[in-house]
Amino acid sequence: MSAKAQGYELCYTDECLFTRRTVPKSEWAHRRTNVEVDMAQLDEPAYALILAVSSEHGIVCRTTFKKSVYVAKFLEYIEQLRKETQGRKICLFW
Secondary structure: OOOOOOOOEEEEEEEEEEOOOOOOOOOOOOOOOOOOOOHHHHOOOOEEEEEEEEOOOEEEEEEEEEOOOOHHHHHHHHHHHHHHHOOOOEEEEO
16 A cells, blocks of 8 residues: 555655855966965855645645754654644654
8 A cells, every 4th residue: 555545645855955165166366367266165054944835735844954964953853743743743854
């Protein structure tokens, strides 16, 4: 018997990392001159977005974290997903 037939809501979740690399990997300069770098461009943070979507309810849960997601952050996301689904039976696909 399928999960949907058993009354589970099918949720699909994934992570996406957003970053902005504004500094080129290589640069050239005229003789006897130095390349200048804006240090503010080097300090751009990266953000990770985890999002769960279901066909019944659309976007079920979304969370953003600074930097990438590791196990502790994913478990925090799962706890938030539990609160947002309010006890509904869900089947989570990663």
